[in-house]
Amino acid sequence: MSTERILLEHGGGGLLSHELVTEVFLPLFSNACLDRLEDSAVVTLEGRKFCFTTDSYVIDPIFFPGGNIGSLAVHGTINDLSVCGGIPLMLSAGFILEEGFPMEDLKQITRSMAEAAKTAGVSIVTGDTKVVARGAADGLFINTSGIGMIEYPQPLSVDSIQPGDAVLVSGTLGDHGATVLCRRRELGLSSGIRSDSAPLNGLISSILAASQHIHCMRDPTRGGLGAILAEIAGQSGFSITIQESELPVRDEVKGVCEILGFDPFFLANEGKVAVFCAPADADRILATLRNHEYGRDAKIIGSVGERNGGGLIMQTIIGGSRVVDLPLGELVPRIC
């Protein structure tokens, strides 16, 4: 690790995050499960496959159009289980509260967590609360961990990606990131822009039922779709080519990005999934996605090429192509 101190970019989902994980945590914690660096650990207990995941949420602001830190914490962990093929069974909730945090806000956030869990059919079965003095935390942080059961027969993993695979995304890019950006900068844009924070277990169940040839899924959160595709290209060693013209982006999100100088390709979602599948099944999966309320704007956006060391290539709208690198860090800290 080349820096002596933690930088904001170490938490951004980009190159520095990747370095922190691979140079500090992996060498010390190394085991077959963790080393895969998927969104959840897949473990076999008593002959059945389960998945286990954890995420801490530090989003600023705590309340935003389309949700709050509580619903986000439930959706995020449900989604990390779901993209590994897990049917979410139960969650834990760990709260770190700053002294002076308003009790009414805590109740509202707790209510949102309970509603989000109920909607997704998951129980919050265990919890923990810590309080730190004023100034030692920023309001409220929440950790959710979760356990899911895997029934899909094939392994869903970067290792399962094949040359020729189709790449799909379940909907518009950057909605969550753009919403948080607008809110934080107090832009006062009456854009009606909202976070896409949503539980993807239903959507993902429907495509897993529709195809036996899904190979890998990821939810593009920190660093957006661009970061996860660049990471997958690096891990798999395959080139991945994306058609810029096919990337779904809401006009409002485009507008915010143009004003602020961001690229929606690198802005976070919290209710979208990228899917790698056999090309023969791509249209069926696309139709299944579009049939679900969280997949109406799904698109086939690209394909997997040769194993040539890995690289993400964008075929641009004006007809050129460029290599997309994993961004160094994220330009929007505390997005989740």
Next chain:
Amino acid sequence: MSTERILLEHGGGGLLSHELVTEVFLPLFSNACLDRLEDSAVVTLEGRKFCFTTDSYVIDPIFFPGGNIGSLAVHGTINDLSVCGGIPLMLSAGFILEEGFPMEDLKQITRSMAEAAKTAGVSIVTGDTKVVARGAADGLFINTSGIGMIEYPQPLSVDSIQPGDAVLVSGTLGDHGATVLCRRRELGLSSGIRSDSAPLNGLISSILAASQHIHCMRDPTRGGLGAILAEIAGQSGFSITIQESELPVRDEVKGVCEILGFDPFFLANEGKVAVFCAPADADRILATLRNHEYGRDAKIIGSVGERNGGGLIMQTIIGGSRVVDLPLGELVPRIC
């Protein structure tokens, strides 16, 4: 909840913590598993009993004699699984880092976590890292969640406690709390006082193998032995009588408590367990505890009386008796 804002005491393991859980979290998250308020949720998956738990660690200072926040986070979650009869299988680790945190400290803490996990025979299989700006957190917070498998045939729970049960504790009280106190106040006491932070899975396995009549276990962390016994008395509806003369306390801890005005009965441990068992098995369990490196100072300290609404009664050294109430909050914040 009678306060409008979160107070430090809401995190102290006492009455206000209990109120926060029972008045805010439980009514909204309510389910059979969570409502039991044990240290872990006990769930049945595919016919096998598992336990699942979570804890966030915010201890100040991060490094202390006998450990650091990393080893503590591993031991604490292993112990929460173990007291529910779970054989710890795997842990998650979620880091919240403050911008500027020294990389060397992070490496040392990570190394301690890895060593603690290895010693206890547990793997850290999944993780997450978030970074917040300077001033938005105090250095480093760690969440660990864990999954264990339960093989003990009888349910270990407050509900299993019987009148006449013996109450044991596996060793000296308040070592962790007194250590943190000394460190924080910069007392400069060259007392050689150390945290008792330790993984209890081996010790607990040995007593579960020695007796089929263990009814309930808890590890006395926040609020110390006093808080967990008062809570168990309240939950079970049984009176619990403790012999003050039998409470094991190190002379150094007694000394620190006398100087600072604390009671070791309410100071945290991080490597002790309180055991409720059938009286016929108490001596065998005591001998088994004393045979283990973490149980050398174990004692039978009291017994369970009638179901009379619940109350913790201390038979004092001078021959009187008094009712011990759940403390309002803890006087030592950020002990774990």
